[in-house]
Amino acid sequence: MLATLYARALDSRSSSPILGDRTADEVVRRLDHDWRKTGTRAPWDAALLALRGRELDRWTTEFLHAHPGEVTVLHLACGLDSRVHRLAPPPSVRWVDVDYPDVIDLRRRLLPEPGGDYRMIAASVTEEGWLEQVPADRPAVVVAEGLTMYLHEEEARRLIQRICGHFPGGQLLFDCFSKRLLRMAGKMSWMGIVPRAVLESWHWGIDDPRELEGWQDGLEFVDDLYVVDVPDLDRLPAVARIGMRLGAHLPGGRDSGRLLRYRF
Template sequence: MAFMAKVHLTGAQATMLATLYGRALDAESSHPLLNDTMALDAVRKIDADFGATGLHRSDRITVALRAGHLDAWTREFLATHPEATVLHLGCGLDSRVYRVDPGPGVRWFDVDYPDVIELRRRLYPPRDGYETIASSVTDPAWLTRVPADRPVLVVAEGLTMYLREDEGRALVRRIVDRFPAGQFVFDAFSRRGIRMQRINKVVQVAGATLHWGVDDGAELEAIAPGLRCVTALSAFSIEGYEKLGLGYRALVGVARLLPVMRRMSVFYRLEF
């Protein structure tokens, strides 16, 4: 029998309902970009007013494209590192591990607050090589539960901006110090993007606060010795926008021409 999970989240945790809703809307559209049917199933099992998350139905496009971009970077890493560890930080209700479907040599850990992990366990099935860790990502203790004998891929979507800068930098250093080699793939807002959070409807509805802004890859490289920024790609330059309607493509084209807009949201790929 289907269940309805009552969800009461506030602050940064509440924003995960908006992105889940965006992926679900994409999945039920006539021409899905991500086609995350597990997100659609999850939305149907959660007792929440998704229409009140601040996410407009048209926003499903950017939600799907951004998730798909990090999925692609994840697959690229695992194609060249078939025996690796994946740390999906601030995983929320993202079904990325099921979309990517890593091979048997991959150990995948989803990390988020205990109430989020408990909800995940009710919504999503277990699978081989996959574990959840119920903890704040900024708590140093959780990382000791992860074996450090393989290259690591750290995936973080919609997380860095909710961390304070000192917390984020300390988290990156701990991971670099623990593992022999790896990559970080994530999105970040510029400092101007952080200052403009008052017009971010999803953030405002959730009562969340954004903190950490990153203006270029050099700032990230300075966090730890050996850390290199190999890709810094504007969110307006990721693949997929060409599939959209003329009006949406025009808006993206304008954003690409304006440096302030182009740098406001960036996907970074770091290596160490």
């Protein structure tokens, strides 16, 4: 959570930012934390995370434009992400940020109040019950960035079923890793780029997005976006760009990370 926050702060400090998330930088400056302990976030890593965030912002915005009436944005595993500030939704949008109690507590202390119909829920998304705090009266777009890999498959299945059963309809937007990537992550510590403790908490990968359609009647895979196909990848420094493009030609390299969009 701190690593992705720091990545957005670094992006906002760059001479040509991708997300330009000034709130992320303000939060980083407010936090009394030794950012060297967060792991070295190379500039290309910051750019890549910013590109991923920007695409999920874009899909969320597309949903809001397609549903100009009253809708709910359910932002799972919000961490310290200022997505609600970046998208600045109109008053017709109810925005709900969800994360663990400790994270929500930190969020209350560090992030500015966005105003409008905004609330936070302090809970694990795998618990039963918290969803009852969200009125089920409107279509919802559910966005989760950097969450699915931390869930076990059965937890993810129950979460998706509960969400689809709760709202009258909507979309699910999230990023995921492939099963192969998770197997590889278990074997090597990625040259120290990703801390071992993080690698050990990755569990669920997706190879075939259509498999999830069988979990719930009415759940339909819409489209995906491979990380290697994210627009503006040329904003990454050449070494990272070339590395990613070469990696995409290795077995399983291309689909190791992607964004998925479903409707329900």
